[in-house]
Amino acid sequence: NTESTCPISIIIITLNEEARLPxxxxxxxxxxxxxxxxxxxxxxxxxxxxxxxxEYRHIEHNFIFHxxxxxxxxxxxxxxxxxxxSHDLLLFLDxxxxxxxxxxxxxxxxxxxxxxxxxxxxxxQSNTSNLLYRxxxxxxxxxxxxxxxxxxxxxxxxxxxxxxxxxxxxxWFDESxxxxxxxxxxxxxxxxxxxxxxxxxxxIFDMRRVAQKWIGHTLxxxxxxxxxxxxxxxxxxTDNKKKVEYEFDIYTKQKQ
Numbered sequence: 001n002t003e004s005t006c007p008i009s010i011i012i013i014t015l016n017e018e019a020r021l022p023x024x025x026x027x028x029x030x031x032x033x034x035x036x037x038x039x040x041x042x043x044x045x046x047x048x049x050x051x052x053x054x055e056y057r058h059i060e061h062n063f064i065f066h067x068x069x070x071x072x073x074x075x076x077x078x079x080x081x082x083x084x085x086s087h088d089l090l091l092f093l094d095x096x097x098x099x100x101x102x103x104x105x106x107x108x109x110x111x112x113x114x115x116x117x118x119x120x121x122x123x124x125q126s127n128t129s130n131l132l133y134r135x136x137x138x139x140x141x142x143x144x145x146x147x148x149x150x151x152x153x154x155x156x157x158x159x160x161x162x163x164x165x166x167x168x169x170x171x172w173f174d175e176s177x178x179x180x181x182x183x184x185x186x187x188x189x190x191x192x193x194x195x196x197x198x199x200x201x202x203x204i205f206d207m208r209r210v211a212q213k214w215i216g217h218t219l220x221x222x223x224x225x226x227x228x229x230x231x232x233x234x235x236x237x238t239d240n241k242k243k244v245e246y247e248f249d250i251y252t253k254q255k256q
Contacts, residue, residue, distance in 0.1 A: 006113055009037040009085035009164075010093060013077040017095035018048040020206070025056040027099045033106035037062040037086045041077030044068050062086060074157070075173035075181050082167055090167055092160040098127060098204035108161065111199050118166040118194035119186060121155045125202035133207045141202075148198050153190060157182035159203045166194050 010028070014021055021040070028038065040053045044067065053065050066081065078092050089109070099105065112120050123144060124137040140156075147154045160182065170188050173181045189196045 006089055006109065007035040007037065007087040008033075008089040008091055008109060008161075009039060009082075009087040010091045011039045011041060011078055011081050011085065012093045012095055013041050013043065013074050014045060014049050014053075014095045015043040016045045016047045016049060018045075018052050020096045021049055022052045022055070024093065024095055024097060025053070027102075028105075029056070030102045031099065031105040032103050033109060036105075037064070039064045039066070039081045039085065041081045042067040043074075043077060075175050075177070079172040079175065082164065082172065085164060088164050090162050090164050092157075092162070094158040096206035096208070097158045098206070100125065100202065100204055104201065104203070108159075108199055108201050111201070112161050115197070115199075116195055117161070117197055117199075119155075119160070119162045119170075119189040119196045121161070121182075121186070121198050122159045123198060123200075123202045124156055124205040127204045127206050130207070136207075137205065144198055148196070151187070151190060153183070153186040153196060153198075155182045155186040155198075156203075156205070158205060160185070162189075169194075 012021070012024065025038075028036075040063075042049055042053070042065065050065060050067060057063050064081075066077075068076070074094075082090050082092075089112075091105075091109075108120075108122065121144075123141045126133045126137045128134075144154045144156065166189065169192065170185060174184050174188075175181075177184055186196055
């Protein structure tokens with residue numbers, strides 16, 4: 001019985017997500033898999049993110065809300081709360097992640113356990129019917145599929161499952177990287193001999209990440225990232241941050 005034997009700690013990072021966090025929490029409440037610890041790690045939001053999170057304390061889970069005193073990059077919330085998570089399985093989510101159905105968590109956790117993975121991710125599904133965005137996801141998924149068999153696998157940061165002991169062995173998400181820490185995470189897992197793969201499931205991906213600065217800018221940014229990956233270099237580390245324009249909180253500035 002997967003649910004009774006494999007509880008999982010879910011870590012959600014937030015920054016001004018009052019409009020999207022409630023949707024994710026509501027979907028988690030509807031999941032068939034309920035053996036979870038729920039941790040919301042907030043990066044000093046200035047909106048009503050905390051209030052919206054607290055409204056879901058009625059869920060029968062171990063619920064923790066932690067707010068940093070200052071705004072931090074995503075890896076900070078993931079790393080600090082992964083260390084303190086109660087369970088041996090970790091699931092890292094972004095606040096705008098969505099589930100396609102109520103059995104998605106059950107299916108992915110079971111698949112992860114059955115295949116004895118140490119780190120795993122999923123593919124992308126656009127949250128809009130816009131043809132351009134659907135093509136963007138299809139192209140991204142193709143690269144994910146191909147690269148998982150190489151020494152430099154790609155990993156979508158919005159849905160990552162990992163064993164806690166492996167997460168610690170990898171020395172957490174690399175905090176010297178401000179874009180692409182998820183890919184470096186998967187790369188290090190493979191280099192150290194841990195089982196890694198992309199599971200045959202798709203979570204719903206919020207295309208605001210692509211739309212916010214038009215698709216051209218997004219493609220340019222991630223093309224540079226991909227080139228760095230192929231060159232076996234970290235992308236983007238703090239020492240070359242000035243080469244690519246990327247703001248951590250850019251997505252919170254979009255009109256809700």
